[in-house]
Amino acid sequence: MYGWTGRCLRVNLSENKHWVEEIDPKLLDKFLGGRGLGVKVYSDEVDPQTDPLGPENKLIFVSGPMVGTGAVTGASCNVVTKSALSGTIACAKMRGHFGAELKFAGFDMIIIEGRAESPVILSILDDKVRVRPALEYWGRTTSETEEVFKKNLDDEWAARETYLVSIGPAGEKLVPLANIVNDGFLSVGGAGIGAVMGSKNLKAIAVKGSHSLLVADSDRFVRVVTTLINKLNSAPFTSRSMTVWGPAFLVDVCFQKGILPYRNFQVAAFSGSKDIQIETLSNVFALRSSGCFACPIGCIKKTDMKNPLFKGIGVAPTYLPIGALGLNCGIRDLTAIGMANIICAEMGLDSVAAGGTVATGMELVERGIADRDTLKLELRFGHEEDLLQALTLMATKKGHAERIGKGGQALAQEYGQPKRFMGVKGIPMAPFDPRCIQGMGLHFAVSNCGPHHLYAYTFIEEVLNVHEQFDPWDTEGKPELVKRCQDMAAVIDCLGLCNWPLMGLKFNNFVPMINSCLSTDYRVDDLLRIGERIWNQERLFNIRAGFDHTHDTLPERFLREPIQDGPAQGQISKVDEMLPRYYDLRGWSDRGEPLPETLKALELTTPFSLNPKSKIQNPKS
Amino acid sequence: MPRIKIDHDKCTGCRHCEIACSLNHVTGIANPRRARIRVFREGSVFFPVIAGPFVDAACTSKLDIKVGDRLYDMCLLCRASCPQKSFFIEAETGFPLKCDFCGIPPNPSCVRWCNSGALELLDD
Numbered sequence: 114m115y116g117w118t119g120r121c122l123r124v125n126l127s128e129n130k131h132w133v134e135e136i137d138p139k140l141l142d143k144f145l146g147g148r149g150l151g152v153k154v155y156s157d158e159v160d161p162q163t164d165p166l167g168p169e170n171k172l173i174f175v176s177g178p179m180v181g182t183g184a185v186t187g188a189s190c191n192v193v194t195k196s197a198l199s200g201t202i203a204c205a206k207m208r209g210h211f212g213a214e215l216k217f218a219g220f221d222m223i224i225i226e227g228r229a230e231s232p233v234i235l236s237i238l239d240d241k242v243r244v245r246p247a248l249e250y251w252g253r254t255t256s257e258t259e260e261v262f263k264k265n266l267d268d269e270w271a272a273r274e275t276y277l278v279s280i281g282p283a284g285e286k287l288v289p290l291a292n293i294v295n296d297g298f299l300s301v302g303g304a305g306i307g308a309v310m311g312s313k314n315l316k317a318i319a320v321k322g323s324h325s326l327l328v329a330d331s332d333r334f335v336r337v338v339t340t341l342i343n344k345l346n347s348a349p350f351t352s353r354s355m356t357v358w359g360p361a362f363l364v365d366v367c368f369q370k371g372i373l374p375y376r377n378f379q380v381a382a383f384s385g386s387k388d389i390q391i392e393t394l395s396n397v398f399a400l401r402s403s404g405c406f407a408c409p410i411g412c413i414k415k416t417d418m419k420n421p422l423f424k425g426i427g428v429a430p431t432y433l434p435i436g437a438l439g440l441n442c443g444i445r446d447l448t449a450i451g452m453a454n455i456i457c458a459e460m461g462l463d464s465v466a467a468g469g470t471v472a473t474g475m476e477l478v479e480r481g482i483a484d485r486d487t488l489k490l491e492l493r494f495g496h497e498e499d500l501l502q503a504l505t506l507m508a509t510k511k512g513h514a515e516r517i518g519k520g521g522q523a524l525a526q527e528y529g530q531p532k533r534f535m536g537v538k539g540i541p542m543a544p545f546d547p548r549c550i551q552g553m554g555l556h557f558a559v560s561n562c563g564p565h566h567l568y569a570y571t572f573i574e575e576v577l578n579v580h581e582q583f584d585p586w587d588t589e590g591k592p593e594l595v596k597r598c599q600d601m602a603a604v605i606d607c608l609g610l611c612n613w614p615l616m617g618l619k620f621n622n623f624v625p626m627i628n629s630c631l632s633t634d635y636r637v638d639d640l641l642r643i644g645e646r647i648w649n650q651e652r653l654f655n656i657r658a659g660f661d662h663t664h665d666t667l668p669e670r671f672l673r674e675p676i677q678d679g680p681a682q683g684q685i686s687k688v689d690e691m692l693p694r695y696y697d698l699r700g701w702s703d704r705g706e707p708l709p710e711t712l713k714a715l716e717l718t719t720p721f722s723l724n725p726k727s728k729i730q731n732p733k734s
Numbered sequence: 735m736p737r738i739k740i741d742h743d744k745c746t747g748c749r750h751c752e753i754a755c756s757l758n759h760v761t762g763i764a765n766p767r768r769a770r771i772r773v774f775r776e777g778s779v780f781f782p783v784i785a786g787p788f789v790d791a792a793c794t795s796k797l798d799i800k801v802g803d804r805l806y807d808m809c810l811l812c813r814a815s816c817p818q819k820s821f822f823i824e825a826e827t828g829f830p831l832k833c834d835f836c837g838i839p840p841n842p843s844c845v846r847w848c849n850s851g852a853l854e855l856l857d858d
Contacts, residue, residue, distance in 0.1 A: 182764045183753030183847075210749070217765065270819060273774055323825055325765035331757055335843070342849050401778055402850065404748035409849035411746035415778040 115329040116178035116631040117141055122220045122242065124235060126313055127168060127227030131242050136221060143716065146221060147177030148204045148606035149647040151193030154224070155202070156650060161657035165197040165305070166287060166312040168228040174207075174215065174278075174318070175222040177609025181213035181406065182326050182630050183334075185341045186611035188212055188406035195658070196305030196563070197312075198289040198466060198520050199539035202654045204562050204606065205303030207278060208413075209296030211320060212609060213406040214276045218322025229314040232285075234262065236319040238275065247316040254459040255281045255294040258317055271321065279317035280307045281461025283508035287311050288518045290470060290507065292463035298413065298428055299458055302565040304466035304540055329632030337626045341618065342409045348617025350577065351410050355613060356402065358391045359412040360431040363572075365390055367545065370576060370585065371681035373436060374546045376443045376494050377472040378535045378670060381546060381679035388445040389435060397447045398429040410613055430454040436544025437468030442475060443494030453500055460508035465565070466520065469541020471503050473521035473534050482528050490517060532669040537564040538660065547688070548671050549681035550575050552583065552591040555691045556599065559665045559705075561651035569598035570612045579616055588687050592695040600644030607647065646715045649699075649707050653717070662705035665692065736835065736857045738845060740782050742801065745852035747780035749773050751844035758836050758843040770833045771844050772821055774810055781806075782852060784844075785822040786813030788830035 119138070124131040136150070144153045151173045163169045172194045179187035190212030196203035215223070218237050225235075234247040250258050258279045263272035276296065283291035284307030291307025292299045300306065328334050345351045354362040367373040368389075371381045387393065404411035414429040430439070430450050438457070439450035457464040474492045477483040485491050490506065491499050505511075507518040517524055521541050525534035536542050540563030547554030552571040557564035566572055571594055575585045583594065601620050605612060608627065621637045628634055666672075671686040696703060700711030712718070755769035766772070770785040779801070793816065798805045815822035815830050822831045835842045845853045 181753075183750065183757055213749075217767075270821070323765070323767040325756075325760075325763045325768065328757060328762045328764055331762040335754075335757055339846055342847060346849055402744075402746045403778070403780075404746035404850070406748060407750045407753060408746070408748045409750065409847075411748060411850055413746075 114138070115327045116182055117146055118216060118219055118221050118324070118326070120220050121222040121224060122237070123224045123226065124242075124244070125226045126229040126233065126244065126315065129229075129244055131244070141178075143643070144647065145178065145604070145607035145643055147175055147180075147189075147609050148191040148193065148603060149643065149650075150222065150607070151175040151191050152202065152204060152647055152650050152654070154222070155193045156654045159195065161195075161654050162659070163195065165195040165200065165309055168313075170195055170309060170312070172225040172306075172309055172313065172315075173222060174225075176212040176215050177607055178221075178631055179627065180609035181216035182328050183338060183407055184608075184610065184626055184630055185338055185345070186405065186408045186410070186614055187609050188408060189606070189609050189611060190215060191606055191609075192293065192300060192303060192306055194306055194309045196540070197287070197291075197308035198305030199563055200658055201538050201563065201660060202561060202651050202658070203303065203306055204651070205293070205300040205306050206567070206606060207293070207295050207300040207303075208298060208405045208611070209276070210406045211276045211278050211295045214274075214320045214322060216326055217324055218320050219324040223318070225313055225315060228312065232314050232316050234317045234319060235315060238271070238319065238321045239323065250316045251285060252282060255279045255461055256297065256459060262317065262319060275319050275321040277317050277319045279461070280310050280315075281459055281508065283461045284308055284311035285316070286508070286510045288462070288508060288510065289520050290463055290466045290518065291461050292466075294458055294461050297458060299461075299463060301567055302562055304463035304563065307461045307463075328630050330629040333629040334626065337629055341614075341622060341626060344622065345409050345614060345617045350579065351614065351617035355410050355412045355616065358394065359414045359429070360433070361394055361414070361429070361435060362391055363432040364435055366576060367432075367436075369680065371549050371676065371679035372546050372576070373440060374544050375440050377441055377476040377533070378542075378546060379476070381549075381676050381681060389440065389447060393447055394429065398451065405611065408611065412613060428454070428458065433543060434464045434468070437465040437541070438471075438500065439468075441468055441472045441544055442500050444497050444500060446497055449497035449501070453497075453504055456501065456504045456508070460504070462504060462508050465543055466541050467504055467507065468544075469536055470507075470517060470521040470524060471500055473525050473541075474503070474517050475499075476533050477525070477528055477530060480533075482530055482533075488516065535668050535670065537667065538664050540564060545572070546671075546676070546681075547667055548676050548686045549684045550585045551588050551687060551691070552585075552594050552598075554667060554671065554686045554688050555591055555695060556595045558667050558688045558692070559595075559695060560599075561648065561655055567612050568602050569595055570602060570615060571595060571598045573616055574598075577616065580619060586681070586684055588691050592691050592698055595695060596698050597641070599648055600641045603644035603647040604640045607643065642715070646717060649712065649715055649717055652701075652705075652707060656706060662703070665705055736855055738784060738833075738842065739854045739856045740784070741852050741854070742779060742781055744850045745773065745780040745782055746850045747773055747775055748850070750847045750849075751782060751853060754843040754847040755836070767825060768831070770822065770831045776806060776810060777804075781810055783811060783813055784833045785815065785831050787832065788822070789814045789816045792816045792818040
């Protein structure tokens with residue numbers, strides 16, 4: 114078998130047992146691996162109505178077939194489970210080196226079941242799988258956990274090759290906003306996964322391995338990868354902007370187009386924009402590039418010792434933390450945003466979800482709906498000390514921060530103001546104002562795994578105009594674009610690649626690389642079909658978990674209140690206009706359910722009835 | 735005499751060079767443990783190390799090396815494969831590995847795949 118290892122490690126924590134299973138090659142053919150395989154296995158094995166934090170829930174780590182083979186940006190490992198924050202299926206993407214190391218350890222997939230009695234660490238070191246007690250790690254931050262674990266290995270050189278994924282105190286305390294952390298960064302779109310891992314009493318997974326991965330047509334593969342590297346090197350975004358600034362360069366782009374939200378999406382324009390420009394970023398942080406496995410772009414910017422506060426640790430804030438933790442909370446000081454970002458990574462809190470929640474709280478306070486006494490917490494727009502304190506309390510559940518730790522939706526509902534929560538399906542929105550980027554607005558509304566832009570990267574066509582010219586304010590052709598981008602993102606996640614190369618490469622540039630590596634003969638259409646199959650599989654899971662077309666919408670603010678200022682003044686989201694066309698393209702009924710013929714054409718089966726007996730709108734947290 | 739120049743400041747630690755080396759020396763096999771170049775991380779700095787000669791004893795004189803304003807253990811940067819640092823030894827056969835400037839001329843395979851500019855072929 115080329116690319117894939119074909120093996121899966123199943124760990125039952127309740128019974129303290131683990132065994133290796135073969136993965137059915139037919140499944141790999143239909144779902145490719147990575148996110149697709151994870152979603153298929155998860156929805157076959159877990160009842161969609163299950164409690165995300167119960168022992169019946171499972172947690173799947175799965176690397177795609179291209180991970181570790183040297184394919185350009187083949188690094189990511191997907192995590193599939195039911196999110197504790199939203200109750201939908203969650204497919205987070207872990208970057209860094211963990212995914213590749215998992216493949217070298219000889220596994221495509223780890224399935225975690227049950228719940229350990231006391232805290233444990235799962236270690237897969239050179240074919241020795243062990244579930245070790247982890248009492249001494251409980252309560253430690255993510256970087257401390259990594260450091261202590263490596264020290265305890267007693268072999269400096271082995272420690273250098275060991276990679277960990279862990280949860281921080283937030284995950285241990287089952288805070289629904291918790292995320293998992295590997296190599297110092299939070300997984301992408303992983304809000305609610307940290308709590309699931311914490312509910313299993315699993316503090317961390319450590320991996321090290323020395324197995325080989327097979328590449329089918331080595332000569333051709335090497336030639337294709339060399340060509341792709343050269344192509345990336347000649348495209349403006351991937352060779353300059355991303356390499357020098359990382360995704361933070363989007364802050365400037367978005368500000369100029371009026372997409373950057375400010376104060377919980379209330380305002381689009383603000384003065385003092387130079388505070389958050391990329392030039393300022395390099396003044397505050399000494400930027401040092403770092404890359405995920407096999408990445409020629411190297412977009413991660415490590416901070417260095419230029420700012421004494423950071424002592425050389427952590428990652429400089431990218432677009433998401435600057436937008437979600439900073440501007441959306443009215444904070445423009447990059448040092449404070451960097452600090453908040455590091456707290457999130459150390460505590461294992463999802464930065465987008467935590468930022469969105471704090472911003473919701475700040476708006477409630479600003480409008481006089483909540484106050485300091487009822488929240489037991491000071492929350493004011495633009496006060497960085499409030500943000501930092503809220504994050505720390507939220508993660509440790511100390512003080513009276515439990516109320517805010519439940520997430521923005523629960524907080525807004527508690528005060529009877531659900532419309533003040535800027536998110537979809539319970540997950541706070543990535544910081545892009547959907548009113549002036551219509552395609553992304555539609556994607557946010559319908560996304561299976563919450564409003565995260567990376568599940569359909571329409572941004573590169575709508576705003577950056579890399580391959581095609583689209584008017585961001587227009588709805589023309591957007592449902593088609595969204596569907597194509599969603600399918601494409603699903604395939605890219607399945608293979609274990611990154612979305613950033615799409616800023617310089619077309620999707621069909623990847624096809625020769627995939628075929629020469631895996632000894633397959635996929636065409637672009639075949640791959641997009643697989644993407645569509647995965648999207649429908651996720652949709653089926655969500656429908657059975659109690660979500661329907663009424664959840665495919667945006668917060669009222671985006672539908673009713675036009676943007677008041679800035680370059681996109683007067684724009685409003687036209688998501689309701691685009692939705693019927695989108696359902697039609699997907700082959701779904703007007704209630705957003707996949708039609709039987711659609712499922713038949715995609716070779717999907719529904720083991721359960723489509724109509725759930727009871728609806729779970731807010732999972733227990 | 736061509737040689738590979740390493741710029742630690744530019745290395746992003748992506749380890750693409752390791753895979754390039756492995757694919758080029760063993761057809762169809764991607765495995766960093768069979769590569770003749772390895773990247774080690776120390777704090778936020780990455781050190782690519784190219785396999786040098788095999789020595790059968792650990793050295794007795796260990797020094798610290800100053801890079802920028804920090805001190806690093808010399809073992810980290812040492813190119814030799816010794817009993818103390820068992821990299822650059824093929825796991826299955828036990829044979830020591832050494833860099834041989836492989837690949838399509840003019841560039842060795844690791845230099846060709848290094849996009850950060852950390853590895854560069856010099857001819858002097």
